[in-house]
Amino acid sequence: GATTVAHKIDRQMVVLMDPCEDSDNFLRSNRSREKTYMFDVVFDYTATQDVYVATTKNLIDGVIAGYNATVFAYGPTGAGKTYTMLGLDSEPGIYIRTLNDLFRAIEDSTEDLDCSVYMSYIEIYNEMIRDMLNPSSGYLELREDAKGEIRIAGITEFSTCNAKEIMALLTKGNKQRTQESTAANKTSSRSHAILQVTVKQKSRVKDINEEVRVGKLFMVDLAGTERASQTQNRGKRMKEGAHINRSLLALANCINALSEKGGKGAQFVNYRDSKLTRLLKDALGGNSRTVMITHISPASSNFEESRNTLVYADKAKNIRTKVKRNLMNVSYHLAQYTRIIADLRSEIDRLCAKIDQQSQEQQKGEKADIREIQGCVQFVCWYLGTVADK
Numbered sequence: 144g145a146t147t148v149a150h151k152i153d154r155q156m157v158v159l160m161d162p163c164e165d166s167d168n169f170l171r172s173n174r175s176r177e178k179t180y181m182f183d184v185v186f187d188y189t190a191t192q193d194v195y196v197a198t199t200k201n202l203i204d205g206v207i208a209g210y211n212a213t214v215f216a217y218g219p220t221g222a223g224k225t226y227t228m229l230g231l232d233s234e235p236g237i238y239i240r241t242l243n244d245l246f247r248a249i250e251d252s253t254e255d256l257d258c259s260v261y262m263s264y265i266e267i268y269n270e271m272i273r274d275m276l277n278p279s280s281g282y283l284e285l286r287e288d289a290k291g292e293i294r295i296a297g298i299t300e301f302s303t304c305n306a307k308e309i310m311a312l313l314t315k316g317n318k319q320r321t322q323e324s325t326a327a328n329k330t331s332s333r334s335h336a337i338l339q340v341t342v343k344q345k346s347r348v349k350d351i352n353e354e355v356r357v358g359k360l361f362m363v364d365l366a367g368t369e370r371a372s373q374t375q376n377r378g379k380r381m382k383e384g385a386h387i388n389r390s391l392l393a394l395a396n397c398i399n400a401l402s403e404k405g406g407k408g409a410q411f412v413n414y415r416d417s418k419l420t421r422l423l424k425d426a427l428g429g430n431s432r433t434v435m436i437t438h439i440s441p442a443s444s445n446f447e448e449s450r451n452t453l454v455y456a457d458k459a460k461n462i463r464t465k466v467k468r469n470l471m472n473v474s475y476h477l478a479q480y481t482r483i484i485a486d487l488r489s490e491i492d493r494l495c496a497k498i499d500q501q502s503q504e505q506q507k508g509e510k511a512d513i514r515e516i517q518g519c520v521q522f523v524c525w526y527l528g529t530v531a532d533k
C-alpha cells in the first residue's frame with residue numbers, strides 16, 4: 144500500500160513528500176509537506192548506463208594523469224547500491240564499465256609510457272578487513288606509513304592490463320562477499336566493499352628526470368543503513384547491522400564535520416572511529432576527486448530513511464577536497480648516485496695520493512705493503528662502474 148513520495152523534477156532536482164497526513168499534529172501542521180533537494184544530477188528508476196556516464200566516466204582521464212578519485216554508493220539497505228556498482232551480467236555496473244574504459248584509454252594513449260595497473264578488492268565486515276582476492280589470508284590490519292598514508296598490511300595486489308582478466312578477478316572476489324537475505328533485501332550486502340585500482344606510469348625513455356605518475360581510483364559499495372525495526376533482524380544479522388550502522392555513523396560524522404570545515408561551526412574531523420573512515424580519509428577530505436552516488440527508495444514506507452539520506456547527501460555537497468597530481472621524480476635518486484660518484488672519486492684521489500706517498504717512501508728504502516690500498520682502489524672502481532650502470 145505504499146505510495147511514491149520521491150519525485151525527480153528535473154535533471155538536478157528531487158522533491159520528497161512527507162506521507163504523514165496527520166492534520167491534528169500541530170507540530171507538523173504548519174510545515175510544508177515537501178522538501179526540495181538539488182544535486183549535480185538526479186536519476187529516477189528509468190536510469191541505466193547514464194548513471195555511469197554522468198558520475199564516473201569523467202574521472203578516468205584524471206586517474207591516468209595521476210590524480211586520485213573515489214566513487215562511493217551510499218544509502219539505505221535495498222535501495223540499489225550493489226546494482227549500481229556491480230550490476231548484473233546483462234547490465235554491468237560502474238566497476239566494470241569504468242575498468243573497460245580505463246583500459247581502452249590506456250591502450251589509446253599516444254604517450255610513450257610504460258603502464259601497469261594494480262587491483263585490490265577488500266570488504267570490511269564487522270570492523271574486520273578481508274581480502275576478497277585472497278580470502279585465505281585471514282583478517283588484515285591497517286597501518287599508517289611514514290607519510291601518514293593508510294595502508295592495508297599484506298593485501299593482495301594483482302597486476303594486469305587485461306580488462307577480461309580483471310573482470311574475472313572481480314567476479315571471483317565478489318563471490319566471497321558477505322551477503323545475506325534480510326526482510327529488507329534478499330541479497331543484502333553485510334559489508335562495505337572497496338575496489339582499488341592503481342595506475343602507475345613512467346616514461347619508456349630513460350632520462351635523468353624520469354617521472355612516475357600514480358593515480359588511484361577507489362570504488363566503494365557501502366553496506367546499507369538499516370533500522371532494526373524495518374529489517375526485523377535478530378541475532379547475527381542484528382549484530383552485523385549494529386557494526387554497519389556504527390561505521391556509517393562514523394562516516395556521517397565525518398561528512399558533518401567536513402561540511403562545516405572552514406565555516407562557523409568548524410569541527411575536528413574524527414576519521415579514527417571506524418576502519419571505513421580511516422581508509423576513506425583522503426577520499427572524504429583529502430587528495431581525491433570524489434563522487435557520492437546516493438540511493439533512496441521512492442516508497443512512502445521508506446520515507447524516514449530517504450529523508451535522512453538526502454540530508455547527508457546535501458551536506459556532503461559542501462565538502463571541498465584538495466586535489467593534487469601524484470608525480471614522483473626519479474631524478475632525486477639519480478642525484479643521489481651523482482653525489483655517491485663524486486664522493487668515490489675524491490676517495491680515489493685520496494688513495495692515489497697515498498700510493499704516491501708510499502712509493503716515494505719505498506724508494507727511500509722503507510718497505511710498505513701497498514697491495515691492500517690497490518685492492519681498495521679496485522673495489523671503488525668496480526663500485527663506480529655498477530652505480531654508473533644503474
Ligand SMILES: Nc1ncnc2c1ncn2[C@@H]1O[C@H](COP(=O)(O)OP(=O)(O)OP(=O)(O)O)[C@@H](O)[C@H]1O
Pocket residue numbers: 188218219220221222223224225226227328330331332333365366367368438
Ligand atoms: N534500478 C534498478 N533496476 C532494477 N533492479 C534494481 C534496481 N536497483 C536495485 N534493483 C534490485 O533491487 C534489489 C536490491 O538492490 P541492491 O542489492 O543493489 O541494494 P543495496 O542498496 O545494495 O542493498 P544492501 O545495502 O542491503 O546491500 C536487487 O535485487 C537489485 O537487483
